[in-house]
Amino acid sequence: MAIVAGVDFGTLSVRVSLVDSERGLLASATAEYPLHRKREDPEYATQSHDDHMRSLAAATREAVRKARISGDQVEAIALDTTGSSVIPVDKDLEPLDEYYLWCDHRAKGEAAEITDAAHRERLEAIQWCGGIYSSEWGFSKLLHWLRHNPEKRSRFASAFEHCDMVAATLCGIADPRKVKRSVCAMGHKWLWNAQLGGLPSDSFLAKIDPLLQGVRGKLDGEYATSDRIAGNLSSFWAEKLGLKPGIPIPVGAFDAHWDAIGAGCRTDDMVNVIGTSTCIIGITPSVNLVPGVCGVVQGSVHPKRTGIEAGLSAVGDIFNAIATRAGTDVATLNAGLEKYRAGQTGLLRMTWDNGDRTVLVNPNLRGVTLGWNLQSTAQDELFAAIEGTAFHTRVILDRMSAHGVEIKRVINAGGIPPKNDVLNQVYANVLARPVLVPSRSVVSLGSAIFAFLAAGTFKTIEEAQDKICPSHRTFVPDPEARRTYERLYALYNKLYFALGERQEGIGEVLPQLIAVAAEAAKHCAQ
Helix, strand or coil: CCEEEEEEECCCEEEEEEEECCCEEEEEEEEECCCEEECCEEEEEEECHHHHHHHHHHHHHHHHHHHCCCHHHEEEEEEEECCCCEEEECCCCCECCCEECCCCCCCHHHHHHHHHHHHHCCCHHHHHHCCCCCCCCHHHHHHHHHHHCHHHHHHCCEEEEHHHHHHHHHHCCCCHHHCCEEHHHHHHHCCCEHHHCECCCHHHHHHHCHHHCCHHHHCCCCEECCCCEEEECCHHHHHHHCCCCCCEEECCEEHHHHHHHHCCCCCCEEEEEECCCEEEEEEECCCCCCCCCCCEEECCCCCCCEEEEEEECCCHHHHHHHHHHCCCCHHHHHCCHHHCCCCCCCCEEECCECEECCCCCECCCCCEEECCCCCCCHHHHHHHHHHHHHHHHHHHHHHHHHCCCCCCEEEEECCCHHHCHHHHHHHHHHHCCCEEEECCCCCCHHHHHHHHHHHCCCCCHHHHHHHHCCCEEEECCCHHHHHHHHHHHHHHHHHHHHHHCCCCCHHHHHHHHHHHHHHHHHHHHC
């Protein structure tokens, strides 16, 4: 028997779960931290490293208290985080600024420059991340920071993903060169590829902007999968967390990738980790490069398999926004949705409110709702938005299947599916296949599995999954709803590419709206 701590850093809070290898979950606790937004700049989203660490300490102590155990009984702690959430640091691993959070899209221009340079210079690594570099990823954010913080450049020593920064902090590491870097984070978001020699060359980066000259060396170091140990808990942080010093901390990863493991993901499974946004995570036995996905990385989800990532830039955030505009909350709007039938609202909702992550990789898009009439309600829009996220998910899974990715099972995990049967049934109907949903929340369970591996409790991920992952509920497609959604999906698919692709004509409409709004906001601020 062993007890470990699994930690999941989300967009607004951190959850710490204490899990027993025999008894399962003992207790969980959460602690919130602020997300810094600017009304005048909707692309802006940052968070403080100090806020993260204070909340981690508070949640860990509370989980230990609720579990009624001694902190000395915890044998390992593992951490996953959002990503790409990037922080620049100095030579002593001290933050030079706040994290550019995953949902910070200020680096749209930088992303386009990186994409253009990659194709111009025939950088092979760009094909491993779908052919388009995103404003949500590491190099885009770092270049934006370097361009907009000239007074801090002289102190810039390196930049880290949140998962690596937290692990290094807990281990008491104060030298950026000694920090182990996550293959998951760096492979999916930083063009790192072991087969291609690691990161892109310094000469390639300098062709994007001379400010990136020398950055490759600053990001160098040991890159490792999550079955490796990042270090051991320092005495300082052991006291803060209420745990014993010296316990192992494995190399971290992104929250969605470990949530997929916690949901029971096996080879050829695809997991929709549905929360504020959706990450679609799969494990494949071989490499299949898919245009428009967020990365194909060996060892990123399962250390001995190939991981594939895609997703939607906003899901729960859209549901919340609809409810807020209606002066209510999602739970209230959701009541009664089980009576809705496929397509009855007459609305078709493009869920691009925060841009498109996959397969268009286009941040210059915004939400579109077609079919309004004078009787349409906020509840109608919420149901149409659920349908829209399901249609978008099907676009992604169809793209994967067309490029050789076999999908045996679809699992809905994350924070929303355990609490929303309507969403799960709509997904089954739209995807035209059974959808499995864990019978209880798996948030931070994936972290616990990697903590058990670090503690030596289990020898393999599969052994740990068999022991502690929950069973699944199954949502089976309804034949009548399937037929309706086949008709609607044909319309959605046509509109998705016509309105969303970067091209002259109708594809210019949404980017131009964004540009006009940005110009107006600039004048208002003067």
